[in-house]
Amino acid sequence: MIYRETGTFITSYIEDRKLFPIPFDKWAMALFMLFMVFVIPFIASDYWLAAHLIPILAYGTAALGLNLLTGMTGQLSLGTAGFMCFGAFFTFNIMLRSPEWMNLPLALMLAGTVTGVIGIIFGLPSIRIKGFYLLVSTLAAQYFALWFFRSYPYFLNYATATVTLPDHHFDLFGIGETFDVDMASFEAKYLLSLGIVTALALFAKNLMRSATGRNFMAVRDMDIAASVIGIPVIRTKMLAFFVSCFYCGVGGALFCYAYLQVLGIRTFEMNRSFEILFMVIIGGLGSIAGSFYGTILVYEFPILFSWAGDYIFKGAFDTAVVDNVAKIMYGILIIALLIREPGGLAALWATAKQKLRTWPFPH
Amino acid sequence: MDFDWVFFIEIFVGGLMSGIMYSLVAIGFVLIYKSSGIFNFAQGTMLLFAALTFVKLTEGGVSFWVALPVSMGTMVVFGILVERFMMRPLANQSLLSLFMATVGLAILIEGFSQYMWDSAIHGLQLANFLDLALLDPVNMTIFVVDYVEWLDILISKFDIFATIVAGTMILILAVFFQKTRTGMSLRAVSDDHLAAMAVGIPLSRVWALVWAVTGIIALIAGLLWAERVSVSFTLVEAVLKALPVILIGGLTSIPGAIVGGLIIGVGEKMGEIYLGDLIGVQGIETWFSYFIALVFLLFRPSGLFGLKIIERV
Numbered sequence: 254m255i256y257r258e259t260g261t262f263i264t265s266y267i268e269d270r271k272l273f274p275i276p277f278d279k280w281a282m283a284l285f286m287l288f289m290v291f292v293i294p295f296i297a298s299d300y301w302l303a304a305h306l307i308p309i310l311a312y313g314t315a316a317l318g319l320n321l322l323t324g325m326t327g328q329l330s331l332g333t334a335g336f337m338c339f340g341a342f343f344t345f346n347i348m349l350r351s352p353e354w355m356n357l358p359l360a361l362m363l364a365g366t367v368t369g370v371i372g373i374i375f376g377l378p379s380i381r382i383k384g385f386y387l388l389v390s391t392l393a394a395q396y397f398a399l400w401f402f403r404s405y406p407y408f409l410n411y412a413t414a415t416v417t418l419p420d421h422h423f424d425l426f427g428i429g430e431t432f433d434v435d436m437a438s439f440e441a442k443y444l445l446s447l448g449i450v451t452a453l454a455l456f457a458k459n460l461m462r463s464a465t466g467r468n469f470m471a472v473r474d475m476d477i478a479a480s481v482i483g484i485p486v487i488r489t490k491m492l493a494f495f496v497s498c499f500y501c502g503v504g505g506a507l508f509c510y511a512y513l514q515v516l517g518i519r520t521f522e523m524n525r526s527f528e529i530l531f532m533v534i535i536g537g538l539g540s541i542a543g544s545f546y547g548t549i550l551v552y553e554f555p556i557l558f559s560w561a562g563d564y565i566f567k568g569a570f571d572t573a574v575v576d577n578v579a580k581i582m583y584g585i586l587i588i589a590l591l592i593r594e595p596g597g598l599a600a601l602w603a604t605a606k607q608k609l610r611t612w613p614f615p616h
Numbered sequence: 617m618d619f620d621w622v623f624f625i626e627i628f629v630g631g632l633m634s635g636i637m638y639s640l641v642a643i644g645f646v647l648i649y650k651s652s653g654i655f656n657f658a659q660g661t662m663l664l665f666a667a668l669t670f671v672k673l674t675e676g677g678v679s680f681w682v683a684l685p686v687s688m689g690t691m692v693v694f695g696i697l698v699e700r701f702m703m704r705p706l707a708n709q710s711l712l713s714l715f716m717a718t719v720g721l722a723i724l725i726e727g728f729s730q731y732m733w734d735s736a737i738h739g740l741q742l743a744n745f746l747d748l749a750l751l752d753p754v755n756m757t758i759f760v761v762d763y764v765e766w767l768d769i770l771i772s773k774f775d776i777f778a779t780i781v782a783g784t785m786i787l788i789l790a791v792f793f794q795k796t797r798t799g800m801s802l803r804a805v806s807d808d809h810l811a812a813m814a815v816g817i818p819l820s821r822v823w824a825l826v827w828a829v830t831g832i833i834a835l836i837a838g839l840l841w842a843e844r845v846s847v848s849f850t851l852v853e854a855v856l857k858a859l860p861v862i863l864i865g866g867l868t869s870i871p872g873a874i875v876g877g878l879i880i881g882v883g884e885k886m887g888e889i890y891l892g893d894l895i896g897v898q899g900i901e902t903w904f905s906y907f908i909a910l911v912f913l914l915f916r917p918s919g920l921f922g923l924k925i926i927e928r929v
Contacts, residue, residue: 382917383917385715386863393907577727579727580726584720586720
């Protein structure tokens, strides 16, 4: 009874196709977004913005990208960090080497597009290679990206290991100078990331309920059957790789620009790919909101665990022990979640919604 | 410039030897895939865990002949635990979730082995141990820094030993899979879990066995790798190195793992030296093996010896 759809009558096809058919959902979402835009920047401290909200947004974009590829189209990928690397480096180079009028959102979109094209190249083998065998192609992408940017220092502007990203890259249309606002502050970076992530999530949501999205899912469920009923399998797979890598590229660029504020190759090692894969699995394969639930859990779990360890044992154990115990707990969490709820957090949330709907009379 | 044949053969042999090392890791993969259809990502951390257990025991003053069975026993117990707490509840789930579960297992073992032992880098002089174990007088050595000379090329005896170990393991496994009753039930399980259960194959016992055997293989592979690269986190990356190997050979074929290992081992070295010279950039070794694997897979999508997948709607 807390959450209900009674009283909502759908009388036309257009109403049936609404993004949020239930008024409760719509208002809750609107309120949530208003809160995120107008309240959070004022109440959250720099620590919360810089160490929690911004990284979650950046990770979430990459996780969403991987989810579009693995969860929606069924193509397993271990090259996420590699594609993020391409996105981050291209954004930096576009900002560095283009005239005055270039701004960060435009550069992100351009870099995302280039990353998407690279994604198509590494996705080409998926026409012939299927299942686990495709891991080879995405791993090649991962290691190729790291090798490429390490071998050609031009892309790092000949810096030795990392480049600190200059503040003036954040200035949009000279707003900063005209109104005397700090466009490189955490609040501004947060709002920029939030805007981009919201736009991308909305696009993904709409993509998945379009014919293209249904093609994605048909290819995932069985590509032979999909080709039999006339779905262009090759084009669908390539499109999935393009969209996914676009998201990963933008995610990687946000990761460097908004979160780390430095650009370096070591940010995008293999471990990052796994981290994002976990976010997708734990959040729920094939669920857009799930990508963000998973991101929050995976990102916050080690922080929370070490904080709790500190708080309870007051430093009785050294950090290495706490780290290792956190790893053990994390492994157990993943296995337990897969056993109890293979659909991930998104499926748990759906069950919770059903419970709320029938509360207090479940029968 | 004249083509340097001796140099070429030297690289070739070096590639073959590192190929054998890849194959050793790959066999563990193939064994689990063959018997349960699972792509076991935890293989690398199992290598680390097994080798670390052994090293810690010997550092504690336990002799070789005691440490070996004890660490083998540990791996068997480990296999049984994995079956009981991970595989059994996950039976009949999608292959992707099973794969993910093994990735979770990899993290768990990684944390556990570093918690139990430590995360320092350990050297392991397996050659020393072997000499001590096989020959009592210390001054008679077989393995320590000893080479066989052949056509002006030095081949380390230890590499030959590794090759013999790998060859023996393959023979034993081949006989086991083809000739024994247990081997047959393993193949049945890999075809279809449900059907195997229906004809009365004890699924849980079969899986426990496979994981235990894989644990022992991980121990052997871990010890041989440790001789080359020391016992540390780098062992885990052996998995990613072994990935193109099993994919070239086909996920279901043990001979395939060997052939794949040799192809990757040689191809990688050749690529690094000749192709690297050609394009003037070093370090292509990190991704070149994946490209070799891709080329092979483009012609044979299920590997050289893999079971051909027949798809139908």
